[in-house]
Amino acid sequence: MAEDTSQKKELDDWQDFIVVAPRYKLPNGSVHSVYPPQGHTENVEILPHVVLNDPQLPWARRVVNNIDPKDRNRVPWLAMLIFRQEELRYPKATQQGNTLAVTLTLGALGDLVTASDSDCTSPVVKSDGSTYDDDSKDLEADFIFVPKNIFDVLFKDDEKEETQTLCDVSRYQWLAHTRNINTIGMANSGIDGEEGVFSVVISQRAGPLDITEPTDLVVHLVSIEHVSGMPYPAPKDRVTLCSLESWSYTCLPPDSFNVYDAFRNIGRKIDGKHDVLRIDLTQFGKSLSGKQLPDRLRDRLVDGFVMTKYRTQTGEETAAWVRGPLVPTLVNHGDVETCISHTGTDLQIMDRETGIMDITYSVAWQLGKALALADQGYTTALGRLRLTISRAATDETKKSILKAHGSFQGQHETLCQLAESMKTLRTLQDATSLSHGRDARWLPSSFVSVDMPRWSSCVQQHFRGHVARETERLTVSASDDYVYNEFNTPLSPDWMIVLSWILDRIYLAGVPAHYYIPDPSYLPQESLRFFHIDRYWIDALVDGALSVSSHLRNDDDIRRELKKMINKYLQQKPEGLHYPPQRPGYGFLLRSELCVKFPDLIVEAYARNKDEPDPTIIVRQENIAEGVLLVMFDKKPGSDFFGKLILREPPHQQAFCCGESLKPTYLEVLYKKIYTIPLEEQAKRSNRTSPVETLKHYPEGGDDKGGYEGPIFTWAENETNVHALRLPAYVQQIHNVLGEELKEDYTETEPTATLLGIQLNHPMLYLEIQMEPSLFTTSDQNSADDGMLAGLRMLRSPASPLPKAWDNRPEDQLIFSYSAPVDWNAPFVAWAEESPGRQENAQGHDFFLPAPHLRRLALTDRAPITITKPLKGDPRDGEVGVESRIENLLMAYSIYSLADPSVKDKLTRKNFKQDLIFSSRRNPDNDNWILKQITISFPYGQPDRGRATLMDFYDGPGATMVTDFRFNVAPTLSKNTEDKLVFHLTIAPRAGSIVMRNLTNLSLILSGVMLADYTKWSFDRGDPAVEVNIQEIFVDRNPQTAKFYLPLNI
Structure with missing residues (x-):
């Protein structure tokens, strides 16, 4: 059947959309990073830039009306400008900020522009002082007053032969582009995912070449909206531009320190290997003025200890040894269980040779308790979990003891004996069954003690067993038989909170930075220091954190069982995985200007003889302070699983530079190989990272290889120091060189802003560090110890148990009663029944082992006491x-x-x-x-x-x-x-x-x-x-x- 076209109707409609874009201020969080960072130093070749989180922000407003739809480069409304401080000082301003900006309302700016004695003009307001698009005159913004000579140079059309009448903004279309980057391995940008899209705005001006000492420069991200409609040259001495973001940095004289030197400095070896986190003994020895450092003191310093002021329990001030969780030697954790602590003081160790107390693990215990008390959610969850376990275990203990003596029956036993109980009830009316007579019921019968104290061995034995079973029940998942592992469903939400909090502490999250670095000399400027994580320190930290919210004086059983379940979590392999949960064992601290300039510094770890990085090796990467990067590994450096470490600049935080070297007489440019062919084809090309051409360009034009093209960089113009890119001549030169050298590998017909952005990228430097097996030394060379936390070892009863109330009755009279209920709420104080320090001697009597690390009494000379009168008692x-x-x-x-x-x-x-x-x-x-x-x-x-x-x-x-x-x-x-x-x-x-x-x-x-x-x-x-x-x-x-x-x- 033929289609009836007569019934068809064409519908035509339209709708306007209003896109709201910022104009006088950027939204909060718009700026991702700037380079160079605020207050830092950089070389003259560097072109400052800003990275914006919104990839469309530079083009959110229209600058030029006549836009060609086929044009691949659109002019942004944002431009990056840099100035010397003296260039922006405005004598008429009553107050200027640190970056020489002045805060004004639009109305005040209009009045300033239209005043009879005005020496400034502005594209922000109209010539009569009114605002564009009926913007309120009460809006405030920051403005800079640019000198006429600099403004004219920055908005001149270098390619136009006839007389220029209007300001030209076309050069800025080459100075903004968008980048889609891989954010894996970055401390900041890698938080939201594996990829990130950012917009980048670059400055056309480099640093001044006529300086002989570091000079402060100010950088402004300005709006160039309506600049294209201003007359050229500027009619007044100053042009007022709206500043949306500003900062300052220090420009170094030519041939100063740079990123390349920084990488080389932190990568240098000491005595053939990289350094670890401890004091520099060579610097320490210089302070001794030729004196010899005692061997024991030297050994302590080599092990990462530092002396600190310490106040004893009785109030005296003395010195003590202390060190943090990050140590320079491999500390063997061993398999022997150690004792739980009540206060942390029993974790102090006396150094017998120096007579100075080591408070390292006592400090860790106290810190764990302090962190726990500071977290209300964790403390509340742990308290509820302890109470749940204690109540359930107490109830089951009552039942098991009373049931053993026949005075308690459960529901099942009661129902089974119900028929027999009814028979007994029927015989109660028979008086002949009373064998002792009617009055015998009033006579008191013999009975044993009604006491059933918690500290008795019978109750404790049953209580421990029920605590273990109840703890295991609450910590397993509701969806499978595994311990809750953050992949399954928790049975107890309190255990979920407690486990998550403890795992964060195992990663040292929340630990103040001064515990990582007990002395500033451990991590000097521009240094890389490796470390091992002391597992005893982590053990003490967790023990202190689990010591809070105790409801009983001897609450060790619940704490011990919670640790056992944490150990079970650390050792089990979740379903679908072939390895247990990761935990850190090693790492490094990097203190360098590189961490400030590149907060997203990429860190890659490689297995031995592997070409691709293994992302599972790095388990924590964080900027813990400005200029300090902390990275932790779950593999031992130097092993087959971790043989190489690479630090590299992030692609979106690289610097941009006008060339390899900028001098007063030439600009040297290394033209990069920029391909347009597919990636798989690029991999087949040889020497992809080497430049395709290296040329020195001169101020008057031409290069050192006989080329006669025009100048691509402006050193000065009309006695004004410009030191800026000459656009589009610079980008056209790049396009021509690539077309001639790469042939079919470069097929672009027109230059683009992306092409210029890639060429201006500072060479992507990286530091490769080979991990030596001998990086960490240990007194106990146990090759089977990989340095990772296999489990918590503080599981035994405390070495100093709490005393129990004295009772002279035999043990068998302290348990069970028929004639009175048991008071389970009675207060008690008890010795631990099975102290870890208790053993039996040859005669079968038990005794306590002496506490370790105690100093022997010194033998002194003392005159005997002379007795003048005997006391009674001889x-x-x-x-x-x-x-x-x-x-x-x-x-x-x-x-x-x-x-x-x-x-x-x-x-x-x-x-x-x-x-x-x-x-x-x-x-x-x-x-x-x-x-x-x-x-x-x-x-x-x-x-x-x-x-x-x-x-x-x-x-x-x-x-x-x-x-x-x-x-x-x-x-x-x-x-x-x-x-x-x-x-x-x-x-x-x-x-x-x-x-x-x-x-x-x-x-x-x-x-x-x-x-x-x-x-x-x-x-x-x-x-x-x-x-x-x-x-x-x-x-x-x-x-x-x-x-x-x-x-x-x-």
Whole structure:
């Protein structure tokens, strides 16, 4: 059937669109980067430019009306201009900014232009002072006042032979273009995706050539809208242009430092290899003035430590060793589990050779806790998670213990026995079943204790098991059997928050930068320093972060199980992946002007003998401060998986330059090979990076190879220093050279702004660094250790467990009751039942291992205490006691153990170390005496021949004041006249002396005391009693001395 065309109608319609574009100010966030950066230095060949996030912004407004649709280059409304500061100073301006811009309203600018004595004109307003498009006169903008001679040069048509009457803006069509770049490996631009589209506006002017010292230049991104309608030359001395963005930089004299030298400087090797993050010992040695650095101090500095001011718990200021998580040597993490910490102080390590405390891991623990407390979301989530686990585990513990004794039945057991229960109920009315008579019900029956304390071994054993099961239940995914790994669905949203927060800390996110670099000398200017991440430091950081939100005094079980699940996450391979989650183990810090000039500096890591970069090696790349770049790897440098590192300039943050070298007499240009053929065909061409031609162009025209083309660069014109590109002659020269040399490989018929942009690109320099296997040294050469965090090791119970309340009842009487409910909310204090430091000796008795890294007591010379009057308590008088209250002592003394705080008449030897309290309380007399020192002395060493000693060795943490911290206590050893060792506890005020009326209690605690072994004691002489001597020294008074005997229960 034929189509009926008579019914067809042609519809014609149109609609206007209004495109709103900025005019007097750029929108916030429009500028991605500028080059050179604010306040930095650059060479004279560099052409400043700005990178805009909006790829269409330079062409958002129309500058020239007669636009040819076939024209491939459109004139932008933005232009980049640079000036010396003296060129923009305007005498009539009341105030100019740092970049010599003046803030005015459009109305004020119109009044200035139309004033009778006006010396300026402007394209921003009309000649009568009115605004374009009815813009409000109250709009404010920044303006610069350009001198007439410079303005005329910048808007002159160099190709026009006849007289020019209007300003020409056609040259600026070559100075703006759009770029689509790959942003992989960039710290800033790579955030939003793998590709980015940016617009670039370039300046036509280079730096001045007549300077002999660094000179400040100002750069302005100006609007050239309506400039094409202005008369040429400018009718007045100044032309006012609207400035949309401005900054300043310093131009260096010719032949100064450049990017090439910066790359070479940071890539240099020291002693055949790249340097690591530590102090420069050569510079440190210069400060010693010829003195030799002690070996131990040198070793500490080589290991990355630095000395810092440290205040002890008792208030004294001293020095301590400290280092951050980034270390210069490989620290072996090992497989041995270490202890959880309650406060972080037990993570301090005493350097026995220098006598200085190492507080590195204690600082990490405290930082982890501080970061956790500062994050309300994390702390709240961890608190809810702990509470959920604790409640569920407590309920299950109750059920399991009571069910074992037959006093609890679950729902299933109750239903199963319901029939039997009904039979029992029917027999209750039968009085013959009462075997004990009617009154027997009122008689009390025997029962055991109702207590079921949390710290008992039975409850703790069940509680630990249920905590482990409940923690595992809450941390697995709701969608599969894997631990929640950020790819599956979490069962507990609180665990999702906690795990994410801990993983960020493993990446050292949120850690202040001064922890990375404990001393500025570690990372000097223009330096590259590699490091290894100390896994013990990460372990301590995480332990401190998990220590918050505890609901029980001994909440170690929940913390331990949470760590085990974190370890399980780190070790499991998610479904569909053949490797476990990545975590950093190595990295480098780069401090250089390159990081400021190129905030998106590209970092590429290569496996050994591979030509393509492996993006999985780099796990963190961040500019942590201005001019400091932090990069972390998950592969060991120098291994087969990581053999090479390359730093290269980002393509959109490269500098633009007028040529390879700009001199007062010539401009040297390296013409690049710019292909128009497909990429696969370009790969077949040889020497693609070498220039196709190198020419020196002269001011009057021509080149060093006999060419007679016109000038392509303007050095000066009409006694005005221009030093600007001559357009379009420059871009036409590029087009001609490429057409002659590349032939079929370059098929463009017309030059474009993109062609000029590629040619003006500063050569894309890069630094290649070969990774040596010997970069990191270690005392434990374990080839199987790759340096990565395999898991958290702080899983054992604390080395210093909290004490439990004393109870003399046997263990079997502390559990279970039929006659009373269990109070599960009762407060308690308990020793950890299975301390990691506890072992059994040959006789089957358990004992605690001594704390590590403790200094031995120094043996000093001390005169023996002379006894003037014996105290009561001499065993020869038949009175043995610990109390001392006599006239010649101003303090009352007693000694007891925290293990038996109620027993103050003797000490009992136990199979573990005890903390002894030496109580000293002021008597009410002699308030005006001034105390200088109190010394408590007793025999030390092996008991022999009736000489009783309190302890035969001491390796505890020392003595501290219990209440009055205005005093210091120091333990020392000395020998008496019989060449026997005597242990002294000396109490002295920090102020040197103190009046007695200001004292109340001077008690001290001596921790970690193992009473002496009396297996060889001759008990025919009676039970041992230790002679304790006390001496009180006062100002301007005789010392008061006494002694008593402290009995021991062996």
